[in-house]
Amino acid sequence: MAAINDATILSPMTLSLALTSDPGATHAEKLLAWYDRHHRELPWRTSPAAAKAGKRADPYHVWLSEVMLQQTTVQAVKPYFEKFLARWPKVTDLAAAPSEDVMAAWAGLGYYARARNLKKCAEAVASEHGGIFPDTEEGLRALPGIGDYTSAAVAAIAFNRPSAVMDGNVERVISRLFAIDAPLPGSKPVMKAKVAALTPTDRPGDFAQAMMDLGATICTPKRPACALCPFRDDCLALSEHDPERFPVKAAKKAKPVRYGAAFVAVTDDGEILLRRRIESGLLGGMTEVPTTDWTARMDGGTTPDHAPFAGDWQPSGTIVHVFTHFELRLSVFRIRTVAQAINGGWWEPVTNLEAQALPTVMKKAITAAIPLAFTKSLN
DNA sequence: GAGTCGTGGGC
DNA sequence: TGCCCAAGACT
Numbered sequence: 001m002a003a004i005n006d007a008t009i010l011s012p013m014t015l016s017l018a019l020t021s022d023p024g025a026t027h028a029e030k031l032l033a034w035y036d037r038h039h040r041e042l043p044w045r046t047s048p049a050a051a052k053a054g055k056r057a058d059p060y061h062v063w064l065s066e067v068m069l070q071q072t073t074v075q076a077v078k079p080y081f082e083k084f085l086a087r088w089p090k091v092t093d094l095a096a097a098p099s100e101d102v103m104a105a106w107a108g109l110g111y112y113a114r115a116r117n118l119k120k121c122a123e124a125v126a127s128e129h130g131g132i133f134p135d136t137e138e139g140l141r142a143l144p145g146i147g148d149y150t151s152a153a154v155a156a157i158a159f160n161r162p163s164a165v166m167d168g169n170v171e172r173v174i175s176r177l178f179a180i181d182a183p184l185p186g187s188k189p190v191m192k193a194k195v196a197a198l199t200p201t202d203r204p205g206d207f208a209q210a211m212m213d214l215g216a217t218i219c220t221p222k223r224p225a226c227a228l229c230p231f232r233d234d235c236l237a238l239s240e241h242d243p244e245r246f247p248v249k250a251a252k253k254a255k256p257v258r259y260g261a262a263f264v265a266v267t268d269d270g271e272i273l274l275r276r277r278i279e280s281g282l283l284g285g286m287t288e289v290p291t292t293d294w295t296a297r298m299d300g301g302t303t304p305d306h307a308p309f310a311g312d313w314q315p316s317g318t319i320v321h322v323f324t325h326f327e328l329r330l331s332v333f334r335i336r337t338v339a340q341a342i343n344g345g346w347w348e349p350v351t352n353l354e355a356q357a358l359p360t361v362m363k364k365a366i367t368a369a370i371p372l373a374f375t376k377s378l379n
Numbered sequence: 380g381a382g383t384c385g386t387g388g389g390c
Numbered sequence: 391t392g393c394c395c396a397a398g399a400c401t
Contacts, residue, residue: 071386148398186380
Protein backbone atom coordinates (compact mmCIF):
# COMPACT_ATOMS: atom_id res chain seq x y z
CA MET A 1 0.00 0.00 0.00
CA ALA A 2 2.71 2.46 0.97
CA ALA A 3 4.67 1.66 -2.16
CA ILE A 4 1.68 2.44 -4.36
CA ASN A 5 0.81 5.63 -2.51
CA ASP A 6 4.39 6.80 -2.88
CA ALA A 7 4.31 6.19 -6.62
CA THR A 8 3.95 9.73 -7.87
CA ILE A 9 3.34 8.63 -11.43
CA LEU A 10 -0.20 7.51 -10.44
CA SER A 11 -2.69 10.34 -10.40
CA PRO A 12 -5.31 10.47 -7.62
CA MET A 13 -7.95 9.53 -10.20
CA THR A 14 -6.02 6.43 -11.21
CA LEU A 15 -5.62 5.49 -7.58
CA SER A 16 -9.32 5.75 -6.84
CA LEU A 17 -10.05 3.43 -9.75
CA ALA A 18 -7.34 0.96 -8.87
CA LEU A 19 -7.89 0.53 -5.16
CA THR A 20 -10.99 -0.87 -3.52
CA SER A 21 -9.83 0.62 -0.22
CA ASP A 22 -9.77 4.22 -1.43
CA PRO A 23 -10.41 6.07 1.84
CA GLY A 24 -12.38 8.73 -0.01
CA ALA A 25 -14.90 6.30 -1.49
CA THR A 26 -18.30 5.60 0.08
CA HIS A 27 -19.20 2.17 1.39
CA ALA A 28 -21.38 1.59 -1.66
CA GLU A 29 -18.60 2.59 -4.06
CA LYS A 30 -16.12 0.27 -2.36
CA LEU A 31 -18.58 -2.61 -2.34
CA LEU A 32 -19.69 -2.19 -5.96
CA ALA A 33 -16.08 -2.04 -7.15
CA TRP A 34 -15.47 -5.29 -5.31
CA TYR A 35 -18.67 -6.80 -6.75
CA ASP A 36 -17.65 -5.90 -10.31
CA ARG A 37 -14.57 -8.09 -9.88
CA HIS A 38 -15.72 -10.83 -7.52
CA HIS A 39 -19.48 -11.36 -7.97
CA ARG A 40 -20.81 -14.91 -8.10
CA GLU A 41 -22.37 -16.13 -11.32
CA LEU A 42 -25.75 -17.67 -10.62
CA PRO A 43 -28.47 -19.04 -12.93
CA TRP A 44 -31.04 -16.42 -11.93
CA ARG A 45 -28.66 -13.48 -11.98
CA THR A 46 -27.78 -10.79 -14.56
CA SER A 47 -24.07 -9.95 -14.60
CA PRO A 48 -23.11 -6.50 -13.27
CA ALA A 49 -21.83 -5.55 -16.74
CA ALA A 50 -25.20 -6.36 -18.30
CA ALA A 51 -27.04 -4.67 -15.42
CA LYS A 52 -25.07 -1.48 -15.95
CA ALA A 53 -26.13 -1.59 -19.61
CA GLY A 54 -29.74 -1.53 -18.43
CA LYS A 55 -30.52 -5.23 -18.65
CA ARG A 56 -32.72 -6.51 -15.81
CA ALA A 57 -33.23 -10.06 -14.65
CA ASP A 58 -36.70 -11.50 -15.32
CA PRO A 59 -38.90 -10.70 -12.27
CA TYR A 60 -40.33 -14.23 -12.40
CA HIS A 61 -36.84 -15.72 -12.22
CA VAL A 62 -35.82 -13.37 -9.41
CA TRP A 63 -38.96 -14.10 -7.39
CA LEU A 64 -38.71 -17.87 -7.90
CA SER A 65 -35.07 -17.93 -6.85
CA GLU A 66 -35.65 -15.68 -3.84
CA VAL A 67 -38.46 -17.87 -2.49
CA MET A 68 -36.37 -21.01 -3.00
CA LEU A 69 -33.38 -19.35 -1.31
CA GLN A 70 -35.29 -18.55 1.88
CA GLN A 71 -33.31 -20.37 4.60
CA THR A 72 -31.82 -22.58 1.88
CA THR A 73 -28.33 -22.82 0.39
CA VAL A 74 -27.49 -21.77 -3.17
CA GLN A 75 -26.21 -25.27 -3.86
CA ALA A 76 -29.51 -26.88 -2.86
CA VAL A 77 -31.57 -24.41 -4.89
CA LYS A 78 -29.79 -24.60 -8.25
CA PRO A 79 -31.27 -27.90 -9.54
CA TYR A 80 -34.76 -27.03 -8.27
CA PHE A 81 -34.61 -23.62 -9.97
CA GLU A 82 -33.63 -25.17 -13.29
CA LYS A 83 -36.31 -27.85 -12.96
CA PHE A 84 -39.09 -25.37 -12.20
CA LEU A 85 -38.08 -23.01 -15.00
CA ALA A 86 -37.91 -25.82 -17.56
CA ARG A 87 -41.31 -27.13 -16.53
CA TRP A 88 -43.07 -23.80 -15.97
CA PRO A 89 -41.32 -21.15 -18.12
CA LYS A 90 -43.70 -18.32 -17.22
CA VAL A 91 -45.46 -17.37 -14.00
CA THR A 92 -48.76 -18.00 -15.79
CA ASP A 93 -47.64 -21.60 -16.43
CA LEU A 94 -47.01 -22.07 -12.73
CA ALA A 95 -50.38 -20.50 -11.92
CA ALA A 96 -52.12 -23.01 -14.20
CA ALA A 97 -50.25 -26.08 -12.87
CA PRO A 98 -51.93 -28.62 -10.55
CA SER A 99 -50.79 -27.96 -6.98
CA GLU A 100 -49.94 -31.67 -6.58
CA ASP A 101 -47.37 -31.27 -9.36
CA VAL A 102 -45.86 -28.21 -7.71
CA MET A 103 -45.65 -29.92 -4.31
CA ALA A 104 -44.05 -33.01 -5.88
CA ALA A 105 -41.50 -30.84 -7.71
CA TRP A 106 -40.71 -29.02 -4.44
CA ALA A 107 -40.33 -32.26 -2.44
CA GLY A 108 -36.94 -32.38 -0.70
CA LEU A 109 -36.41 -28.62 -0.58
CA GLY A 110 -38.20 -28.22 2.77
CA TYR A 111 -40.40 -25.53 4.33
CA TYR A 112 -43.36 -26.66 2.27
CA ALA A 113 -45.48 -23.61 3.12
CA ARG A 114 -43.20 -21.88 0.63
CA ALA A 115 -44.47 -24.15 -2.15
CA ARG A 116 -48.09 -23.62 -1.16
CA ASN A 117 -47.57 -19.84 -1.10
CA LEU A 118 -45.56 -19.99 -4.34
CA LYS A 119 -48.60 -21.40 -6.10
CA LYS A 120 -50.94 -18.86 -4.46
CA CYS A 121 -48.62 -16.02 -5.44
CA ALA A 122 -48.40 -17.18 -9.06
CA GLU A 123 -52.19 -17.38 -9.19
CA ALA A 124 -52.51 -13.86 -7.76
CA VAL A 125 -50.01 -12.43 -10.24
CA ALA A 126 -51.79 -14.18 -13.11
CA SER A 127 -55.35 -13.28 -12.13
CA GLU A 128 -54.99 -9.94 -10.36
CA HIS A 129 -51.97 -8.41 -12.12
CA GLY A 130 -52.36 -9.69 -15.68
CA GLY A 131 -49.36 -12.00 -15.32
CA ILE A 132 -47.03 -9.07 -14.56
CA PHE A 133 -45.29 -8.80 -11.18
CA PRO A 134 -45.85 -5.55 -9.24
CA ASP A 135 -42.77 -3.35 -9.59
CA THR A 136 -42.79 -1.78 -6.12
CA GLU A 137 -41.79 -3.10 -2.72
CA GLU A 138 -45.29 -2.40 -1.35
CA GLY A 139 -47.04 -4.14 -4.23
CA LEU A 140 -44.83 -7.20 -3.90
CA ARG A 141 -45.14 -7.28 -0.11
CA ALA A 142 -48.92 -7.82 -0.44
CA LEU A 143 -48.46 -11.15 -2.27
CA PRO A 144 -48.47 -14.58 -0.51
CA GLY A 145 -45.08 -15.78 0.70
CA ILE A 146 -43.39 -12.43 0.05
CA GLY A 147 -42.26 -10.79 3.28
CA ASP A 148 -39.94 -7.95 4.26
CA TYR A 149 -36.83 -9.48 2.75
CA THR A 150 -38.23 -10.89 -0.50
CA SER A 151 -40.26 -7.80 -1.38
CA ALA A 152 -37.20 -5.58 -0.99
CA ALA A 153 -34.95 -8.04 -2.84
CA VAL A 154 -37.24 -8.42 -5.88
CA ALA A 155 -37.88 -4.66 -6.00
CA ALA A 156 -34.14 -3.95 -5.95
CA ILE A 157 -32.86 -6.77 -8.17
CA ALA A 158 -35.64 -6.98 -10.77
CA PHE A 159 -36.79 -3.35 -10.79
CA ASN A 160 -33.72 -1.45 -9.55
CA ARG A 161 -35.62 0.15 -6.67
CA PRO A 162 -33.44 1.53 -3.83
CA SER A 163 -34.99 -0.81 -1.24
CA ALA A 164 -33.12 -1.72 1.93
CA VAL A 165 -32.46 -5.45 1.46
CA MET A 166 -31.53 -7.32 4.63
CA ASP A 167 -31.13 -11.07 4.95
CA GLY A 168 -28.90 -13.17 7.20
CA ASN A 169 -25.81 -12.28 5.17
CA VAL A 170 -26.49 -8.56 5.38
CA GLU A 171 -27.17 -8.82 9.12
CA ARG A 172 -23.74 -10.36 9.60
CA VAL A 173 -21.97 -7.74 7.47
CA ILE A 174 -23.76 -4.81 9.12
CA SER A 175 -23.39 -6.12 12.67
CA ARG A 176 -19.64 -6.44 12.13
CA LEU A 177 -19.14 -3.22 10.21
CA PHE A 178 -20.75 -1.25 13.06
CA ALA A 179 -19.91 -3.67 15.93
CA ILE A 180 -23.56 -3.90 17.01
CA ASP A 181 -23.70 -5.50 20.45
CA ALA A 182 -27.49 -5.73 20.77
CA PRO A 183 -28.69 -9.28 20.05
CA LEU A 184 -30.80 -10.39 17.10
CA PRO A 185 -33.64 -10.37 16.34
CA GLY A 186 -34.27 -7.29 18.49
CA SER A 187 -31.50 -5.32 16.75
CA LYS A 188 -33.05 -5.83 13.32
CA PRO A 189 -34.63 -2.35 13.02
CA VAL A 190 -31.33 -0.67 13.87
CA MET A 191 -29.50 -2.77 11.29
CA LYS A 192 -32.16 -2.13 8.67
CA ALA A 193 -31.71 1.62 9.17
CA LYS A 194 -27.97 1.19 8.64
CA VAL A 195 -28.61 -0.72 5.40
CA ALA A 196 -31.02 1.97 4.20
CA ALA A 197 -28.39 4.64 4.87
CA LEU A 198 -25.78 2.73 2.85
CA THR A 199 -28.01 1.78 -0.10
CA PRO A 200 -27.22 3.91 -3.16
CA THR A 201 -29.77 5.22 -5.66
CA ASP A 202 -27.36 4.14 -8.40
CA ARG A 203 -27.19 0.34 -8.85
CA PRO A 204 -29.29 -0.58 -5.78
CA GLY A 205 -29.93 -4.07 -7.18
CA ASP A 206 -26.22 -4.78 -7.57
CA PHE A 207 -25.60 -3.28 -4.13
CA ALA A 208 -28.07 -5.72 -2.54
CA GLN A 209 -26.58 -8.70 -4.32
CA ALA A 210 -23.08 -7.48 -3.50
CA MET A 211 -23.87 -7.31 0.23
CA MET A 212 -25.14 -10.89 0.11
CA ASP A 213 -22.17 -12.11 -1.93
CA LEU A 214 -19.84 -10.44 0.55
CA GLY A 215 -21.56 -12.19 3.45
CA ALA A 216 -21.54 -15.53 1.64
CA THR A 217 -17.92 -15.51 0.45
CA ILE A 218 -15.85 -13.07 2.59
CA CYS A 219 -17.76 -12.06 5.72
CA THR A 220 -18.56 -15.66 6.60
CA PRO A 221 -19.82 -16.86 10.00
CA LYS A 222 -16.53 -18.62 10.78
CA ARG A 223 -13.02 -17.49 9.80
CA PRO A 224 -14.00 -14.48 7.69
CA ALA A 225 -11.48 -13.44 5.04
CA CYS A 226 -11.11 -9.89 6.33
CA ALA A 227 -7.90 -9.23 4.38
CA LEU A 228 -9.92 -9.48 1.17
CA CYS A 229 -12.86 -7.36 2.35
CA PRO A 230 -13.64 -4.02 0.72
CA PHE A 231 -14.72 -2.77 4.18
CA ARG A 232 -11.50 -3.83 5.94
CA ASP A 233 -10.49 -0.24 6.70
CA ASP A 234 -13.97 0.63 8.04
CA CYS A 235 -15.00 -2.46 10.01
CA LEU A 236 -15.35 -1.82 13.76
CA ALA A 237 -15.50 -5.56 14.55
CA LEU A 238 -12.19 -6.07 12.76
CA SER A 239 -10.67 -3.13 14.60
CA GLU A 240 -11.68 -4.92 17.81
CA HIS A 241 -9.91 -8.06 16.51
CA ASP A 242 -12.93 -10.34 16.94
CA PRO A 243 -15.29 -10.23 13.95
CA GLU A 244 -16.65 -13.72 14.77
CA ARG A 245 -18.27 -12.27 17.89
CA PHE A 246 -20.91 -10.74 15.60
CA PRO A 247 -23.79 -10.96 15.04
CA VAL A 248 -24.83 -11.42 18.68
CA LYS A 249 -27.89 -13.69 18.86
CA ALA A 250 -30.41 -14.63 21.54
CA ALA A 251 -29.85 -18.01 23.19
CA LYS A 252 -31.55 -20.99 21.57
CA LYS A 253 -33.95 -23.39 23.20
CA ALA A 254 -33.32 -27.09 23.64
CA LYS A 255 -34.72 -29.36 20.94
CA PRO A 256 -37.25 -31.91 22.30
CA VAL A 257 -37.56 -35.49 21.05
CA ARG A 258 -40.81 -36.94 19.70
CA TYR A 259 -41.61 -40.57 18.99
CA GLY A 260 -43.93 -42.34 16.57
CA ALA A 261 -44.37 -45.25 14.18
CA ALA A 262 -44.57 -45.40 10.37
CA PHE A 263 -46.23 -48.22 8.42
CA VAL A 264 -45.03 -49.41 5.03
CA ALA A 265 -47.55 -51.76 3.41
CA VAL A 266 -46.63 -53.35 0.05
CA THR A 267 -48.75 -55.63 -2.15
CA ASP A 268 -47.48 -58.55 -4.22
CA ASP A 269 -48.08 -56.28 -7.23
CA GLY A 270 -45.51 -53.83 -5.83
CA GLU A 271 -47.89 -51.14 -4.68
CA ILE A 272 -47.39 -49.12 -1.49
CA LEU A 273 -50.04 -47.53 0.72
CA LEU A 274 -49.81 -43.71 0.77
CA ARG A 275 -51.83 -40.86 2.25
CA ARG A 276 -51.95 -37.09 1.86
CA ARG A 277 -51.33 -34.94 4.91
CA ILE A 278 -53.68 -32.10 5.78
CA GLU A 279 -52.97 -28.79 4.07
CA SER A 280 -51.76 -26.90 7.11
CA GLY A 281 -48.98 -27.43 9.60
CA LEU A 282 -45.94 -29.67 9.47
CA LEU A 283 -45.37 -31.13 5.98
CA GLY A 284 -48.79 -29.73 5.07
CA GLY A 285 -50.17 -31.02 1.78
CA MET A 286 -47.34 -33.49 1.33
CA THR A 287 -47.61 -37.26 0.82
CA GLU A 288 -46.79 -39.77 3.56
CA VAL A 289 -46.95 -43.41 4.53
CA PRO A 290 -49.44 -43.93 7.39
CA THR A 291 -47.98 -42.91 10.73
CA THR A 292 -49.15 -42.56 14.30
CA ASP A 293 -49.20 -39.19 15.99
CA TRP A 294 -45.73 -37.99 16.99
CA THR A 295 -45.75 -37.66 20.75
CA ALA A 296 -43.31 -36.54 23.39
CA ARG A 297 -43.38 -39.92 25.17
CA MET A 298 -42.38 -43.29 23.81
CA ASP A 299 -45.68 -45.11 24.34
CA GLY A 300 -48.18 -47.25 22.45
CA GLY A 301 -47.69 -45.15 19.35
CA THR A 302 -44.43 -46.90 18.61
CA THR A 303 -45.98 -50.37 18.37
CA PRO A 304 -47.98 -51.86 15.47
CA ASP A 305 -51.12 -51.54 17.60
CA HIS A 306 -51.92 -48.30 15.77
CA ALA A 307 -51.33 -49.62 12.23
CA PRO A 308 -53.78 -48.63 9.45
CA PHE A 309 -55.05 -52.24 9.43
CA ALA A 310 -54.42 -55.38 11.48
CA GLY A 311 -51.81 -57.85 10.32
CA ASP A 312 -48.37 -59.31 10.79
CA TRP A 313 -46.40 -56.05 10.91
CA GLN A 314 -42.65 -56.60 11.03
CA PRO A 315 -40.30 -54.18 12.78
CA SER A 316 -37.92 -52.64 10.23
CA GLY A 317 -35.73 -50.47 12.36
CA THR A 318 -35.86 -46.87 13.54
CA ILE A 319 -35.12 -43.72 11.61
CA VAL A 320 -34.14 -40.40 13.14
CA HIS A 321 -35.00 -37.13 11.47
CA VAL A 322 -34.23 -33.67 12.83
CA PHE A 323 -36.74 -30.92 12.14
CA THR A 324 -36.25 -27.27 12.98
CA HIS A 325 -37.76 -27.46 16.45
CA PHE A 326 -37.82 -31.16 17.39
CA GLU A 327 -36.11 -34.46 16.71
CA LEU A 328 -38.29 -37.33 15.45
CA ARG A 329 -37.57 -41.00 16.13
CA LEU A 330 -39.83 -43.17 13.97
CA SER A 331 -40.20 -46.92 14.47
CA VAL A 332 -40.81 -48.37 11.01
CA PHE A 333 -42.99 -51.44 10.37
CA ARG A 334 -43.56 -53.28 7.11
CA ILE A 335 -46.05 -55.85 5.86
CA ARG A 336 -46.82 -57.82 2.70
CA THR A 337 -50.51 -57.70 2.01
CA VAL A 338 -53.21 -57.70 -0.60
CA ALA A 339 -54.58 -54.39 -1.84
CA GLN A 340 -57.54 -53.35 0.23
CA ALA A 341 -59.64 -50.21 0.49
CA ILE A 342 -58.15 -47.86 3.08
CA ASN A 343 -60.06 -44.76 4.08
CA GLY A 344 -58.15 -41.69 2.93
CA GLY A 345 -55.31 -43.64 1.35
CA TRP A 346 -54.32 -45.05 -2.03
CA TRP A 347 -52.04 -47.70 -3.46
CA GLU A 348 -49.16 -46.37 -5.57
CA PRO A 349 -46.68 -48.44 -7.62
CA VAL A 350 -43.32 -48.37 -5.85
CA THR A 351 -41.77 -47.65 -9.25
CA ASN A 352 -43.64 -44.33 -9.27
CA LEU A 353 -42.46 -43.02 -5.88
CA GLU A 354 -40.17 -40.41 -7.40
CA ALA A 355 -43.20 -38.60 -8.84
CA GLN A 356 -44.83 -38.29 -5.41
CA ALA A 357 -44.68 -35.31 -3.05
CA LEU A 358 -42.71 -37.26 -0.46
CA PRO A 359 -40.70 -35.23 2.05
CA THR A 360 -37.28 -36.51 3.01
CA VAL A 361 -38.42 -37.97 6.33
CA MET A 362 -40.91 -40.18 4.47
CA LYS A 363 -38.31 -41.30 1.97
CA LYS A 364 -36.15 -42.34 4.91
CA ALA A 365 -38.99 -44.36 6.44
CA ILE A 366 -39.81 -46.09 3.16
CA THR A 367 -36.14 -46.86 2.56
CA ALA A 368 -35.91 -48.47 6.01
CA ALA A 369 -38.63 -50.93 4.96
CA ILE A 370 -37.75 -51.20 1.25
CA PRO A 371 -34.03 -50.53 0.90
CA LEU A 372 -34.13 -50.22 -2.91
CA ALA A 373 -37.34 -48.19 -3.13
CA PHE A 374 -35.63 -45.09 -4.51
CA THR A 375 -33.03 -46.76 -6.72
CA LYS A 376 -33.16 -47.38 -10.45
CA SER A 377 -33.12 -51.14 -9.86
CA LEU A 378 -36.84 -51.20 -9.26
CA ASN A 379 -37.59 -49.28 -12.45
C1' DG B 380 -42.76 -11.51 20.37
C1' DA B 381 -42.25 -16.16 20.39
C1' DG B 382 -43.42 -20.61 17.91
C1' DT B 383 -43.83 -23.05 13.84
C1' DC B 384 -41.87 -24.69 9.78
C1' DG B 385 -37.16 -28.93 6.43
C1' DT B 386 -33.12 -30.23 4.85
C1' DG B 387 -28.23 -30.99 3.89
C1' DG B 388 -23.53 -29.58 4.54
C1' DG B 389 -19.51 -27.93 7.19
C1' DC B 390 -16.58 -28.25 11.00
C1' DT C 391 -20.98 -36.27 17.07
C1' DG C 392 -23.63 -32.44 17.87
C1' DC C 393 -24.24 -27.91 16.66
C1' DC C 394 -24.60 -24.14 13.57
C1' DC C 395 -26.01 -22.37 9.59
C1' DA C 396 -28.52 -21.11 4.86
C1' DA C 397 -31.11 -14.80 0.01
C1' DG C 398 -37.45 -15.88 6.03
C1' DA C 399 -42.66 -15.96 6.22
C1' DC C 400 -46.58 -16.57 8.82
C1' DT C 401 -49.41 -16.84 13.01
